[in-house]
Amino acid sequence: MELPAVNLKVILLVHWLLTTWGSIVFGGPYSWANFTILALGVWAVAQRDSVDAISMFLGGLLATILLDIIHISIFYQWNVVSATGRFSAGMAILSLLLKPLSCFLVHHMYRERGGELHFHSDFLGPSQERSAYQTIDSTAEPAEPVSGFEPRGPDARGY
Template sequence: MSTHIFCLLGLTQWGIFFAHLILTVWSNFCGSLPESFVFYNTIFLLTIIWSLHQRESEEAPFMALCTNLLAIMFDIVNLAYYWPHTISGMKRFGAAMAILNLLLRPLTSFMLYRIVQDRAGSYGTFGLPSSFEGIFGGPRRSPYEDIDQAPQNNPSTGMDQENVPTSSPSENLFTT
């Protein structure tokens, strides 16, 4: 992967971090959201910081993705249960920011999923069925390619010439 792509991924993560930080802080102006709202948003923001710190690891953005998906459910429950009864001034603004934060989460999940795919390369499916790959833009190629040697496919078998065994495994088992 080129340095330019890493810069874009870093900017994407910084954008995710600051957007959700600002919206979480502004959501607290509502005054009626529970402390758990701040807690799981703080965990989400910490996983984003972890992801920014460890740029090679796919575990950090994957944890941020999982936390964000759970936060969607938690936001819906918190907003439904703790919606302010009297909406005026700052409470209206805080409630609007909480709703905006919730609406931003699916886009954030998509962006984090793409970051996980880019970092994990061909291993980025995490056991998801192949039908899910179509939802997120198709299968991704590994960012690391072998530039030393191009694979040569045999048109009749579709196998690489290098990997075709020349003899049976039992013949090569005890010979040196």
């Protein structure tokens, strides 16, 4: 299936605009949650090859779907709503309705960056192969520094 070419910057711009308008009525937790996730999106734009950045943004978008439902349902005052309040609530709801589409598009970008489709069975376990690491209680000599930095002892200072 061929997906439309949507830039991550466009997704961020749309959600930033809708979040800004939605924050007129739903301030506080709604604004904090959504603007924090948009900051993760900026990180994903800045580091185009980072799987971590795009996966954090995707996970944040998924989390804000639930949080937006909770915020809107708790804090929307049905009986005293002005035109500004209806507009703001409408923009928050539109943002909420667009988030599943955004998640779908961001997931496609995640896959393009090398992310995997499924979780590993050791999801909560070690994330790297550690057999090449030296243990703390090992008596073997440490390996040479890779960075080229060589610590100097008292005899190397020229005293």
